[in-house]
Amino acid sequence: MKGEERMSKDLTVGIAGLGAIGLHLARALDAGVQGLRLAAVSARDLKKAQANIAGFKAPPMVVANTELAACDVVVEAAPAAAFEEIATAAIEAGRIFVPSSVGALLPRMHLVERAKQTGARIIVPTGALLGLDAVRAAAEGAVESVTIETRKPPRGLEGAPYLKQHAIDVGAVTSATRVFKGNAFDAAQGFPANVNVAAALALAGIGPERTMVEIWADPGVTRNTHTIRVEAAAARLTMTIENVPSEENPRTGKITPLSILACLRGLTSTLKVGS
Ligand SMILES: NC(=O)C1=CN([C@@H]2O[C@H](COP(=O)(O)OP(=O)(O)OC[C@H]3O[C@@H](n4cnc5c(N)ncnc54)[C@H](OP(=O)(O)O)[C@@H]3O)[C@@H](O)[C@H]2O)C=CC1
Ligand SMILES: O=C([O-])CC(=O)C(=O)O
Structure with missing residues (x-):
């Protein structure tokens, strides 16, 4: 050509x-x-x-x-x-x-x-996530549960509307602290700059109401860390990705x-x- x-x-x-x-x-x-x-x-x-x-x-x-x-x-x-x-x-x-x-x-x-x-x-x-191919495949069959646990260095969560609404100061966190537990829809509203991964997971799998999310402010991690767990008829998945925060925006993995x-x-x- x-x-x-x-x-x-x-x-x-x-x-x-x-x-x-x-x-x-x-x-x-x-x-x-x-x-x-x-x-x-x-x-x-x-x-x-x-x-x-x-x-x-x-x-x-x-x-x-x-x-x-x-x-x-x-x-x-x-x-x-x-x-x-x-x-x-x-x-x-x-x-x-x-x-x-x-x-x-x-x-x-x-x-x-x-x-x-x-x-x-x-x-x-x-x-910033992993494994959405496997989640999509599992969701072609029956899926019992999908969860994601996100751990970020506290400064990577700063400014989230949910934290402001609940007067949570992540700057004062000295040990791993769970700052949110709920579904992916509410997580995306409360942390619009932090859990796009949870939204993508929800769309790949069983939807934002059924996808459950935990967000941790964790001074013990240097990387933005996401762990997905899926219980499905065809397979059980547990996957973790540890993202190096980018220099320009520590919320965003490289x-x-x-x-x-x-x-x-x-x-x-x-x-x-x-x-
Ligand atoms: N899907 C995923 O896995 C992930 C998604 N994200 C999301 O991706 C998005 C981008 O992230 P990231 O690159 O880290 O963000 P940054 O803040 O680093 O960059 C966003 C850029 O958008 C520009 N900007 C600001 N306002 C507007 C506007 N009204 N129209 C067009 N551009 C604008 C800013 O430039 P300037 O103001 O200088 O013009 C800035 O450079 C965010 O919503 C973030 O939450 C992040 C990580 C993972
Ligand atoms: O980069 C990451 O680790 C994830 C992130 O910020 C997001 O999902 O918005």
Whole structure:
């Protein structure tokens, strides 16, 4: 195949937010990923965004969140508060939408219904978690229970609305302390910047009401640690991932942009591994 023909088949990618996830992903795409071309980025601070991409081989356009929807694939890597604007534009335009702020999708499942009408696809990456292939497989059969226990260094939980509402000061925590126990829906509301993994797990398995979550502020861990336990008719799963916090945002594990990159490669790769 000629080079031009191959170019014309590339999927264009737009990224909303150039932080711990978005900037790493943008750099990786700029370095070159077969079948994908970084075409546009958005941010709150557009000047900072321009500076961030200045050294790129092929700098993307810096656009408003809604204008990313001109791209074939829209990756949301912004704070949860911006999720609705970015998601709605991408879904109305019938694009492939890849959310990072997965917790913000749970109270907006109407977007999934809307995507059915517009032809959009919503592809939730595994993100900072693991094993969603096995959870999805188990959920094709009977599942008794799904739980996730998240342990983060206390500063990785700072600022969560649930902590403020319950006057919990994680800065004062000196030994492992459980700060939340409940379902994934409530966890995502109370900790919008912390438990997107629980939301992804819920969507892969038995839904946000039945997926149970514990969140621990743990001065004894240096990594964001998530343990999933699944009791299903076909298998029992226990899996733990220990994520190195990123320098830019300690709430976010370094593996997250890598997971999204792997997810994007899967959109165009000839060989795709894992369900
Ligand atoms: N699915 C998963 O497994 C995981 C998901 N996450 C979630 O992914 C999201 C991104 O995380 P992370 O990269 O660590 O966050 P960061 O805070 O590091 O980056 C977010 C970026 O978004 C930009 N931004 C702020 N407001 C807006 C806006 N209104 N529109 C567009 N961009 C904006 C900010 O840039 P500036 O203000 O300078 O313009 C900032 O650089 C978060 O919601 C986080 O909770 C995180 C970890 C794991
Ligand atoms: O990076 C992590 O370990 C998980 C995280 O912040 C999230 O789920 O939002």
